[in-house]
Amino acid sequence: MTRYALRRLAIGLVQVLAVVTAVFLLVQALPGDAAVALAGDNPDPRRIEEIRAAMGLDQPALDRFGAWLSGLARGDLGVSLVSGRPVVEFLADGLGPTLILAVVSLVLLVPLSVLLGVVAALREGGVVDRVLTTVTVGLHSIPEFALAVVLIAVFGVQLGWLPPTAVGADLLAQPQVLVLPLVVLLARPVCSVSRLVRAGMIDALASDHVRHARRLGIGEQRVRFAHALPNAVAPAVQQLARTTDWLLGGVIVVEAVFVIPGLGTILVDAVAGRDLPVVQGLAVVFAVTTVLVNLVADLVGFRLAPRSAVVA
Amino acid sequence: MIRVLLVAVPVVLALVGPLFVSDDVPRGAPFMPNSALGTDFVGRDVWQQVLLGGQTVVLVALLATVFSYAVGVPWGVVAAMSRVVDDILMRPLDLLLAVPSLLVLILAAAIAGPGLPVLIGVVTLVNFPDVARISRGAALEIAARPALEAMRLQGESWWRTSVVYTGRSMLRTLAADAGVRLTGALYLVASASFLGVGVPPDAADWAVMVDRNRVGLFLQPWAVVVPALLIVALSVGLNLTFDRALRKEAV
Numbered sequence: 001m002t003r004y005a006l007r008r009l010a011i012g013l014v015q016v017l018a019v020v021t022a023v024f025l026l027v028q029a030l031p032g033d034a035a036v037a038l039a040g041d042n043p044d045p046r047r048i049e050e051i052r053a054a055m056g057l058d059q060p061a062l063d064r065f066g067a068w069l070s071g072l073a074r075g076d077l078g079v080s081l082v083s084g085r086p087v088v089e090f091l092a093d094g095l096g097p098t099l100i101l102a103v104v105s106l107v108l109l110v111p112l113s114v115l116l117g118v119v120a121a122l123r124e125g126g127v128v129d130r131v132l133t134t135v136t137v138g139l140h141s142i143p144e145f146a147l148a149v150v151l152i153a154v155f156g157v158q159l160g161w162l163p164p165t166a167v168g169a170d171l172l173a174q175p176q177v178l179v180l181p182l183v184v185l186l187a188r189p190v191c192s193v194s195r196l197v198r199a200g201m202i203d204a205l206a207s208d209h210v211r212h213a214r215r216l217g218i219g220e221q222r223v224r225f226a227h228a229l230p231n232a233v234a235p236a237v238q239q240l241a242r243t244t245d246w247l248l249g250g251v252i253v254v255e256a257v258f259v260i261p262g263l264g265t266i267l268v269d270a271v272a273g274r275d276l277p278v279v280q281g282l283a284v285v286f287a288v289t290t291v292l293v294n295l296v297a298d299l300v301g302f303r304l305a306p307r308s309a310v311v312a
Numbered sequence: 313m314i315r316v317l318l319v320a321v322p323v324v325l326a327l328v329g330p331l332f333v334s335d336d337v338p339r340g341a342p343f344m345p346n347s348a349l350g351t352d353f354v355g356r357d358v359w360q361q362v363l364l365g366g367q368t369v370v371l372v373a374l375l376a377t378v379f380s381y382a383v384g385v386p387w388g389v390v391a392a393m394s395r396v397v398d399d400i401l402m403r404p405l406d407l408l409l410a411v412p413s414l415l416v417l418i419l420a421a422a423i424a425g426p427g428l429p430v431l432i433g434v435v436t437l438v439n440f441p442d443v444a445r446i447s448r449g450a451a452l453e454i455a456a457r458p459a460l461e462a463m464r465l466q467g468e469s470w471w472r473t474s475v476v477y478t479g480r481s482m483l484r485t486l487a488a489d490a491g492v493r494l495t496g497a498l499y500l501v502a503s504a505s506f507l508g509v510g511v512p513p514d515a516a517d518w519a520v521m522v523d524r525n526r527v528g529l530f531l532q533p534w535a536v537v538v539p540a541l542l543i544v545a546l547s548v549g550l551n552l553t554f555d556r557a558l559r560k561e562a563v
Contacts, residue, residue: 018407026419137555141495141547143502146540149522153533153540164529252414253503257526268507271418286415 005299012291016284023283024068027276028061068280077284078277080270087281090266095285097255098262102247104178105185109243113190114233117197121232122224124202132194140191148184148257155180165259181258185251189243193236200232207231234304241297248289315556318549322542326366333360349534352525358535364516365539369505370546372428373498376435380493383436384443385486389478391444392451402448405441413438413500414507421509431511435500439493450485454478491554495547502543518543 071078077087116136120129156164163177204210205228213227214220252264263282270278339355349358391401408416417434424430454460455478463473505511505519513524518539525535 015407019411022407022411023415023419026416026423029423030419134552138548138552141499141551142544143499143506143519143547145503145506145519145522146543146547149526149529149536149540150544153529153537157529157533249415252418253506256507267415268418271422283411283415286411 005295008295008298009291012295015291016287019287019290020072020280020283021065024061024065024276024280027271027274027279030271030274068277072284077281080275080278082273082275082278087277090270090278091263091281091285094261094263094266096262097260098248098251098264100172101178101181101185101251101254101260101262102244105182105189105247106240106244108182109186109189109193110240112186113193113236114197114229116190116194117232117236118201118224118229120194120198121201121205129198133198136191136195139187140195142187144184144188144251144253145257147187148180148254151180151183152257165257167259177258181254181260184254184257185247189239193239193243196236196239197232200235201228204228204231230304234301237297237301237304241293244297245290245293248293249286315549315552318545319553320549322366322546322549323370325363325542326370329363330367333363349538350532352521352528352532352535358521358525358532358538361516361521361535362518362538362542365518365521366542368428368511368515368517369498369501369519369543372432372435373494373501376432376439376497376501377490377494379432379436380439380443380497381486381490384440385447385482387440388444388447388449389451389474389482392448392455393474398448402444405444408437408441414503417500417504417509418507421504426512428511431501431504431509434509435497435504438500439497443489443493446485446489447482450482451478454481457481488558491550491558495551495554498547498550502547 068078077091079086080090116132120132123129152164155162162179163174164180165177205224207228210223210228213223218227249263251262252268254260255262255264256268263285266278267282269275270282349362352358352361387401391398416438420434420437421430424433460473460477463477502519505515505517506523508520508523511517511520513520521539522536522543525532529536
């Protein structure tokens with residue numbers, strides 16, 4: 001298992017490099033650059049050239065990419081072209097809100113979706129199962145922004161129960177601003193994860209080893225939760241990994257609607273300002289989290305259901 | 313019944329709506345509640361904008377899905393034919409899947425500028441790797457069947473083995489996947505328009521309406537809630553319909 005993990009880490013490193021290169025090329029292809037964005041509404045071509053030279057934007061793309069990569073190896077992500085602040089500070093700023101949202105979402109998501117999935121599976125075909133299935137299938141496809149504005153209109157504006165946005169709020173000191181964003185963030189993942197748990201549980205309850213456990217006279221509760229459940233959760237772990245990855249990747253839409261200054265907001269601003277180093281820094285963070293989260297998910301899945309050999 | 317209504321109301325509005333709107337758009341004060349649904353952020357009648365705004369959402373999602381298949385299916389089938397080609401074709405797609413799709417969307421749209429073809433192209437770009445993977449998997453499975461081997465031994469032409477037989481056998485898998493793709497495309501198109509990717513800022517488009525009229529949520533909530541609910545109804549309805557169709561198939 002250690003060898004497997006190391007091998008995956010090596011592949012992951014290559015993947016991070018590839019993603020970073022791809023993003024660099026894409027940002028290169030953006031029309032205009034930070035110099036144009038900085039020069040203002042009525043740009044003077046001479047001024048743009050000066051800014052370009054000062055930022056090193058007049059050097060060949062390959063040289064700049066090389067310099068950036070060697071910086072990355074030393075843990076230096078460079079400075080923002082727009083404000084001159086170190087990119088690391090941008091990332092640290094955005095990471096706070098993004099992490100809070102991601103952690104709280106996951107803490108709520110796992111028990112909630114496992115519970116819903118198990119309840120539906122134990123009542124397979126019954127009224128509870130049918131209602132849960134319809135609701136989860138229906139909710140799953142709603143774009144976050146549409147759900148978000150409807151919730152804001154109802155609970156934030158009409159009823160006035162909850163703050164409509166998180167403008168200027170301290171997320172931890174005023175937890176009520178987190179309620180609506182969390183509901184929106186949870187809506188889709190709860191549906192996808194609970195449906196996988198339901199399917200896994202139904203399969204597991206009908207499997208040979210569970211039937212064997214029943215024949216041995218092990219109590220029904222123990223059979224369900226000690227023998228069937230771990231196998232039922234294994235397929236859902238992959239989906240959880242995707243969700244975690246999505247949550248850590250800066251949930252652009254939810255951050256935009258609720259005005260939360262996380263990684264997604266920073267990304268949108270950086271692309272708009274052609275702030276290449278910040279976009280690159282974010283790409284590194286996103287790629288690294290993707291690799292790590294998937295690695296952890298594979299290891300956890302392996303622990304939960306060792307029979308299903310992990311395919312390297 | 314509810315399922316049918318959920319899909320039918322937005323789709324009919326989207327397709328027939330533009331016929332009922334006169335060309336001259338009267339402009340009044342922004343966010344006034346003077347007509348059925350009031351006015352929007354630049355003072356246009358919200359009901360007219362609702363009638364006009366579904367077309368892009370529905371058509372772009374449909375076209376993007378069609379193009380995803382047009383690119384993805386041949387891509388996957390060709391990849392399934394030989395090992396070397398497989399690596400060349402599928403590795404870059406793994407990469408594309410590893411970059412967050414909204415990041416790809418924002419960057420690609422910023423490169424290509426606004427416009428509906430760009431939006432269709434970008435959503436296709438994000439969607440087709442999955443289609444390619446699924447068709448590659450399906451084609452590999454079919455290629456290993458004894459029936460195909462027998463056809464090859466009988467000297468059937470390449471056209472008959474690869475296209476007619478394999479294609480027909482793949483149809484089931486692809487049809488099962490189509491619903492998921494379409495709702496996925498709808499989700500992406502709506503989210504992209506909401507973020508202002510690939511559409512002009514004052515476009516008559518349900519998602520753009522939601523975004524632009526948000527500032528007036530306290531004054532005139534209908535301008536936001538009606539288009540948002542139409543998008544919700546369409547996505548919920550489509551998903552329920554396809555899910556139902558799939559389960560019927562399975563029984």
